[in-house]
Amino acid sequence: MSAPLPRPAPFTPPRFNGHGVLAIYRFELARAARTLIQSLVTPVITTSLYFIVFGSAIGTRMKSVGGVPYGAFIVPGLMMLTLFTESIANASFGIFYPKFTGTIFELLSAPISPLETVLGYVGAAATKSVAIGAIILGTSSLFVPISILHPVAMVALLLLTATTFSLFGFIVGIWAKGWEQIQIIPALIMTPLTFLGGAFYSIDMLPRPWRTLSLFNPVVYLINAFRWSFYGASDVDIRISVAFTLGFLAVCSAAIAGIFRTGYRLKN
Amino acid sequence: MSPAISIQRLVKRYDSGHVALHGIDLEIQAGEIFALLGPNGAGKSTLINIVCGIVTPTEGRVLAGGRDVVREYRAARALIGLVPQELATDNYESVWATVKFSRGLYGRSPNPRFLESLLDALSLADKRDARIMTLSGGMKRRVMIAKALAHEPQILFLDEPTAGVDVELRRDMWALVRRLRDQGVTIVLTTHYIEEAEQMADRIGVIDRGSLVLVEDKRTLIDQLGERQLRLVLRRPLDAIPAGLADLGLELRERGDELVFTYDATRAIDVSALLRRLTDLSIEIADMQTRQSSLEEIFVKLVGRRS
Known part of the structure; x- marks a missing residue:
């Protein structure tokens, strides 16, 4: 160690730590870039499989749903399904990993606010899931003709859903004490809700009690709103969908504010 | 100029009821190397982690460069760098x-x-x-x-920087700390290697069971709490300490071959006077040695006294 040490220059931190947000954001996306194959190829393969099974094998035997060919009908649901799982997985892993390795000390001792921290992690997770959503849309368009009636609403819903579920994933990552717990929420709650949420069917196809029960499944509203932005038809009122998503966003934001205020599972 | 770090009546009580810090008061001056010394579990890391924002204090407050580490965390934390104990x-x-x-x-x-x-x-x-x-x-x-x-x-915290580190890297680390200080960086390090504190620190704080036992300049600490020994190797062994020297509390060792005189800073000694008295008694001296107690001995004495 012979080279001279550079002398530290004094510094007054700005009111908003933009460099900090960018550092987290870039760091998280760099990890996705390192695992580019898993990150991008997996959803392409999965989507293609869904189209082979549901689109070609089963879909050809099904009549169109509300005037939309079955193959095209399932595209918004597929995108939502992936958006939920990817958002939760990316955001929960992003914050759980430094807790697991111990590098979280740096985040806790840095001059960065909870809002900036969340912007970095949730922004990166949402970016990744939106990118994957776009890939699914692109892959789907190779199999079925897709029309998007309300593109602005579609993009807005995509961003809103990605952000909301990334926030939820961030909470899961802080709450989790081990890798198993990171898997539990997506597997135990999100997968059943999504499969029963009308990703592959219109809830109007269901017999009465199940149809009524489905109306209590929040995922039904999300998928229907998204499908409305494509084909203009929905089983439910999309205002309820948007209200529900915004409500869930508010609940997650409040929970995160509480986590940082109390230091829950972050600090002693 | 405000001190680099000012810790005021700092208390940390964990939810379990365990009190890790009992009202710590401490000021660390800009540009110094301060060593926080203490046995495992004494509260060294808790103290550092509170200053750095990783642990929330129960009571009291901490200022870094005059900024409150909780209320003005941005300004305070921007001044501080932390090297934690674990390699994460x-x-x-x-x-x-x-x-x-x-x-x-x-x-x-x-x-x-x-x-x-x-x-x-x-x-x-x-x-x-x-x-x-x-x-x-x-x-x-x-x-x-x-x-x-x-x-x-401007302030660097090193939590156990040389735990489990080989000798060469330890020397490198010490050199690095000195160079950082030369650049004006204030350094706070915790260690349970007393040798490390003795080698590097300007001031030393001893923490034990959540309380600061003392904070002192390293030299003063060694001078005041340390013992000095003057060991005189005699040409001819003595059977007993001569009556003329009884007032000095000498010890006869090595079957009468050595006279050992133990004293501390509070008891000034005039070595030439002692030698003159020995010469008067015709006691011839073949060799003499002085030694000073190390920080380690002082530390063991300090912490031992409390238990």
Whole structure:
């Protein structure tokens, strides 16, 4: 160690730590870039499989749903399904990993606010899931003709859903004490809700009690709103969908504010 | 000029009821090397972690550069760099990426020139693009230091910097700490190696079971609490201590071959007077040695007295 040490220059931190947000954001996306194959190829393969099974094998035997060919009908649901799982997985892993390795000390001792921290992690997770959503849309368009009636609403819903579920994933990552717990929420709650949420069917196809029960499944509203932005038809009122998503966003934001205020599972 | 760190009546009580810190008061001056010494579990890391924002204090407050570490955390934390006890690194990242991340996280604009010279100074320049997982333990520790210095902090905390580190790296670390101090960086280090504190620190704080037992200049501490011994090897053994020397509390050792005189700072001794009295009694001296107690002995005495 012979080279001279550079002398530290004094510094007054700005009111908003933009460099900090960018550092987290870039760091998280760099990890996705390192695992580019898993990150991008997996959803392409999965989507293609869904189209082979549901689109070609089963879909050809099904009549169109509300005037939309079955193959095209399932595209918004597929995108939502992936958006939920990817958002939760990316955001929960992003914050759980430094807790697991111990590098979280740096985040806790840095001059960065909870809002900036969340912007970095949730922004990166949402970016990744939106990118994957776009890939699914692109892959789907190779199999079925897709029309998007309300593109602005579609993009807005995509961003809103990605952000909301990334926030939820961030909470899961802080709450989790081990890798198993990171898997539990997506597997135990999100997968059943999504499969029963009308990703592959219109809830109007269901017999009465199940149809009524489905109306209590929040995922039904999300998928229907998204499908409305494509084909203009929905089983439910999309205002309820948007209200529900915004409500869930508010609940997650409040929970995160509480986590940082109390230091829950972050600090002693 | 305000002190680098000012800790006021700091208490930490964990939810379990365990009290890790019992009202600590401490001021660390800008530009000094301060060593916090204490046995395992004494509260050293808790204290550091509160100053750095990782642990929330129960009572009291801490100022860094005059800024409250809780209410003005941005200004306070921007001044502080922390090298924690455990080697916690992002294994899959390159050295460059992780150091760049640390700088950005602390809100500073990119400065590749600064980071390059930092890696240079830490002998990490040729590892710049290496993945951290491929580095040795000693190199990883250097990376931790580079990360802590990446945002140009004025105060550096080193929690057990040389625990489990080989001799060579320990010497490097000591040299590095001195060079940092020469650049005006205030350094607070915890250690349970007393040798380390003795080698490096300007001032020493001894913490035991959550309380500061004492804070003292290292030299004063060794002078005041340390014992000195004057050992006189005699040409001819003595059977007993001569009556004429009874007032000095001498000890006869090695079957009468050695006279040992123990004294401390509170009891000034005139060595020439002692020798004159020995000569008067025709006691001839073949050799003489003085020794001073180490910080270790002082420490054991201090902590032992409390238990």
